Amino acid sequence: MKILFFHHNDYLSNGIPGGIAALSAVLKQAGHEVDIFDTTFIKTEEQPESSAGKQGIYLPTEYTLEDLVKDDPVQNIEEAFLKKINSFSPELIAVSVMTGYYDEVIKILENVKPKAKILVGGVHSTISPEDALRPEVVDFICIGEGEALLTELCDHLERGKDYTKLLNLGYKKDGKMFLNEPRPFINLDELPVPDWSIFDKRHLFRPFMGRVYKGSFYVMSRGCPMSCSYCVNISLSDKLKNCGKYFRFQSAATTVFQLRSLKETYGATWFKFADDSLTYMSEAYLEELAEGLKPLNIQFGCSIRPESVNARKIELLKSMGCVAASVGVESGSMELRKKVLNRHMTDQQIENAVRTLREAGIRVSTFNMIGLPGETREDVFKTINFNRKLNADAANVYIIYPYPGTPISERYKVNFRDKEGNLIPVSEASSFHLSMMPPEEVEGLLKTFNLYLKLPEDMWMNIKKAEGSDESANSMFKKLKEYSLTVK
Numbered sequence: 049m050k051i052l053f054f055h056h057n058d059y060l061s062n063g064i065p066g067g068i069a070a071l072s073a074v075l076k077q078a079g080h081e082v083d084i085f086d087t088t089f090i091k092t093e094e095q096p097e098s099s100a101g102k103q104g105i106y107l108p109t110e111y112t113l114e115d116l117v118k119d120d121p122v123q124n125i126e127e128a129f130l131k132k133i134n135s136f137s138p139e140l141i142a143v144s145v146m147t148g149y150y151d152e153v154i155k156i157l158e159n160v161k162p163k164a165k166i167l168v169g170g171v172h173s174t175i176s177p178e179d180a181l182r183p184e185v186v187d188f189i190c191i192g193e194g195e196a197l198l199t200e201l202c203d204h205l206e207r208g209k210d211y212t213k214l215l216n217l218g219y220k221k222d223g224k225m226f227l228n229e230p231r232p233f234i235n236l237d238e239l240p241v242p243d244w245s246i247f248d249k250r251h252l253f254r255p256f257m258g259r260v261y262k263g264s265f266y267v268m269s270r271g272c273p274m275s276c277s278y279c280v281n282i283s284l285s286d287k288l289k290n291c292g293k294y295f296r297f298q299s300a301a302t303t304v305f306q307l308r309s310l311k312e313t314y315g316a317t318w319f320k321f322a323d324d325s326l327t328y329m330s331e332a333y334l335e336e337l338a339e340g341l342k343p344l345n346i347q348f349g350c351s352i353r354p355e356s357v358n359a360r361k362i363e364l365l366k367s368m369g370c371v372a373a374s375v376g377v378e379s380g381s382m383e384l385r386k387k388v389l390n391r392h393m394t395d396q397q398i399e400n401a402v403r404t405l406r407e408a409g410i411r412v413s414t415f416n417m418i419g420l421p422g423e424t425r426e427d428v429f430k431t432i433n434f435n436r437k438l439n440a441d442a443a444n445v446y447i448i449y450p451y452p453g454t455p456i457s458e459r460y461k462v463n464f465r466d467k468e469g470n471l472i473p474v475s476e477a478s479s480f481h482l483s484m485m486p487p488e489e490v491e492g493l494l495k496t497f498n499l500y501l502k503l504p505e506d507m508w509m510n511i512k513k514a515e516g517s518d519e520s521a522n523s524m525f526k527k528l529k530e531y532s533l534t535v536k
């Protein structure tokens with residue numbers, strides 16, 4: 049059977065999505081024909097600024113991702129999608145989508161009106177299955193892991209068999225929605241090597257410290273043992289509670305085998321582990337992984353949960369090729385971290401984690417959120433000052449988005465759809481107005497967060513002027529940003 053994946057992604061936000069790569073591999077193993085329509089490299093008229101230049105951790109490289117797309121024609125996404133459908137003639141369109149982009153994706157599907165059946169999977173259809181199945185254009189949804197359902201559904205559709213009992217499936221019949229139970233989790237060691245071959249090769253562009261490497265995301269675990277109040281992991285583990293152990297990882301031998309294969313097949317030597325934290329693994333597991341990975345001579349970046357760090361684990365990560373790590377700070381206010389975010393690590397633990405990583409020669413970037421429930425401007429400055437103290441190599445900041453099913457969305461009674469039923473996009477997260485600050489102030493702090501981090505305090509008066517959105521604020525912002533690039 050012919051299956052066309054639809055990967056709707058931000059322009060130039062490159063990196064191969066682990067979900068589609070895993071699904072494509074199992075489909076091919078079962079003898080199906082697979083292709084993809086991917087918006088990552090589609091240059092449109094109304095192109096938003098790409099995220100490629102924003103990654104502060106990377107020094108300038110000989111060539112950039114923008115250089116790689118400079119000769120590409122300007123296209124219309126829907127026309128390009130239709131062209132792909134007409135040339136490939138899929139029988140099933142398999143869509144992977146996150147909550148914040150759901151309506152945008154549905155609108156494209158409605159305008160393109162493919163004849164093929166449409167199956168939607170990913171985080172949103174798992175945490176909010178009714179919402180995902182509601183649009184008329186959607187025939188099926190996948191609740192939870194897709195590998196087994198997708199192959200079974202293709203087989204059933206191809207042979208005209210009754211698919212209505214398939215576990216993990218949501219479908220409609222006579223205008224009614226049916227949501228079947230999810231099935232037990234799959235054994236991660238039985239999965240084939242992720243299929244990167246269907247993706248545009250520019251997804252492998254990985255700049256790091258002034259050099260361009262080849263590589264992409266890789267994931268060796270599923271789930272997370274923590275329960276941060278803003279994270280979809282809580283709702284995922286709840287929805288999938290009868291499926292087996294929620295947090296699990298594949299054996300070190302499988303990881304080594306698959307990474308070797310990706311290196312040999314695609315020349316990949318730089319990976320970004322998409323796992324929630326590599327330091328959740330035991331020292332014994334990391335030792336085995338290090339033994340297997342050292343001869344591969346790869347480099348990688350990963351995420352680290354601060355309180356799971358110890359010097360031995362970092363030494364092991366370093367020895368197997370870790371060169372960059374992201375540490376979740378989220379807020380510099382310990383009270384907000386504890387009471388609102390359900391993150392119980394101390395400042396000391398975060399400081400220790402960052403210091404241990406940096407002493408091992410690993411570049412560190414922090415992850416932060418603003419616009420938190422009850423947060424004041426002073427709290428945001430606690431986060432700014434804490435980051436200044438940590439002195440990491442880069443800091444990322446987002447406005448909190450209350451995803452459906454998370455304790456934050458329930459406690460503060462916020463819905464990702466407004467009264468008219470329109471989805472609030474990730475770019476408008478400040479409009480949830482969870483903090484004590486007006487949304488414009490949160491937007492202004494988002495814009496200037498890194499200036500406050502980088503520039504001396506005697507310039508903060510000017511940075512405050514740059515927080516606004518009028519012409520004079522924007523011109524001040526531009527000047528300060530240019531200046532900040534000259535500061536070491």
Ligand code: B12
Binds near residue numbers: 061168280322446
């Ligand atoms: C790597 C990653 C990215 C990468 C790659 C994206 C991708 N699609 O893989 C990048 C950097 C691009 C990214 C961007 C964003 N991300 Co992100 N990302 C992740 C991360 C860390 C790993 C994803 C992964 O590889 N998982 C492993 C694979 C195997 O699982 P999976 O993708 O869920 O796929 C399985 C099932 O869901 C299902 N499935 C998935 N798609 C389909 C399709 C079909 C047809 C079927 C049948 C099944 C199916 O089957 C798969 C295999 O079992 C997850 C956290 C996590 N651990 O999952 C966050 C996560 C998915 N991201 C998240 C968010 C919020 C974002 C951003 C909005 C962040 C931001 N503020 O900009 C953007 C949105 C980008 C966009 N335009 O859509 C949230 C999503 C929350 C939500 N409710 O939607 C997550 C869950 C993080 C979190 N804990 O909050 N992300």
Ligand code: SF4
Binds near residue numbers: 272279282353
């Ligand atoms: S540690 Fe990260 S992935 Fe795990 S629950 Fe918290 S935010 Fe989610």
